[in-house]
Amino acid sequence: GWVFDHSEGRSVYGMQYATAVISGIEGIFPLNLDLKTKKGPSKIVMQIAVMKRAITAGLEFSTVVFDSWYFASRLILFLEREKKDWVTEAKSNRKIYVDGRWVRLKDYADSLNIRDMTAYSIDGESYFMKSITTGMRNVGKVQVIVSRGLNSEKFFVTNRIDWKPRKVIDQYLRRWDIEVFHRELKQDGLGHLYQRTHESLLGTAKLSPLGALLLEISAIRSLESHLKIGKGTPGLRFRSIAMRVLVDLLKAMENHGKEFLDALLESIRKPYKSTMGVMGGQIAKL
Known part of the structure; x- marks a missing residue:
């Protein structure tokens, strides 16, 4: 079909x-x-x-690494029950809890200044990243990484709040x-x-x-x-x-x-x- x-x-x-x-x-x-x-x-x-x-x-x-199409609460609940680490990419309309209110990832990213971010080199390309540990609606406590490249902006989410941003990205690249x-x-x-x-x-x-x-x-x-x-x-x-x-x-x-x-x-x-x-x-x- x-x-x-x-x-x-x-x-x-x-x-x-x-x-x-x-x-x-x-x-x-x-x-x-x-x-x-x-x-x-x-x-x-x-x-x-x-x-x-x-x-x-x-x-x-x-x-377990998966793209944004699979980022659903049902899958997350299963992975948490099985005690599996997980990393995914999130769509920009996902909401996180920042400064006492729920905001979209896109709106949070727009509020960031480049000075708030850390530069990383991945496969010869430069990216600026910002990590925040917070609550995400319908998911729970997570680490969110905003990654800003030359012509792109992506959002990565993981339940491993102790991982460094570089490790989170390296894990996601295994996808x-x-x-x-x-x-x-x-x-x-x-x-x-x-x-x-x-x-x-x-x-x-x-x-x-x-x-x-x-x-x-x-x-x-x-x-x-x-x-x-x-x-x-x-x-x-x-x-x-x-x-x-x-x-x-x-x-x-x-x-x-x-x-x-x-x-x-x-x-x-x-x-x-x-x-x-x-x-x-x-x-x-x-």
Whole structure:
């Protein structure tokens, strides 16, 4: 259906996925690629379910980083209950408590003088930042960082009020890892995927991250070096979980493989008329 593409700033006709990765010194490991439907649960609910499964499976992670689209009280309450650190970007209309009243982040930033801010250099670019620990409406006590660049102004929020601004920004920049995952998916064909049945889209949603996950695991040089990874990284547990997922997938393919492949091939052979003859030649090569 029609979904908003933030990279193009407009609505496009396509599919929408909820994605999550776990990132450590060994690589970027896909956790989830779920198809979002209009009648299904919200992305917030979907991501909470993903983290619940990860925690139940024994995956250790300390910090959750997400963009402003996921900055909702329901997700924050879940992370606080699980005692997870979190960092996010906030929209400018969020309200914080300053000098006895609630003000928008944008209004607070406009009241700042450049002399009130500290200069930082990140990737060769200069930024002026101001940190304040205060209350945020519907969130609670947080650290807010106003970051002012040459042509931009951003707001970052975290529950770690003890972190220095530079560490907060460094943690948030780890969110780029999921963009790397998105880029790899598009390069591997997801960007030109014109499947039209729910079954084939769901199959792609499961097989694509599984393939990426197995490639990451195969890059680990040895079991001995893997065992040296410390707490808070994917660890050996990730390997065993991935292998169980692979075994389950192979068993499912053995039992229902023909039905799955038939549905997949049918969707490839019969795209919507609006795209027939446009991408058909490329689809056949997938």
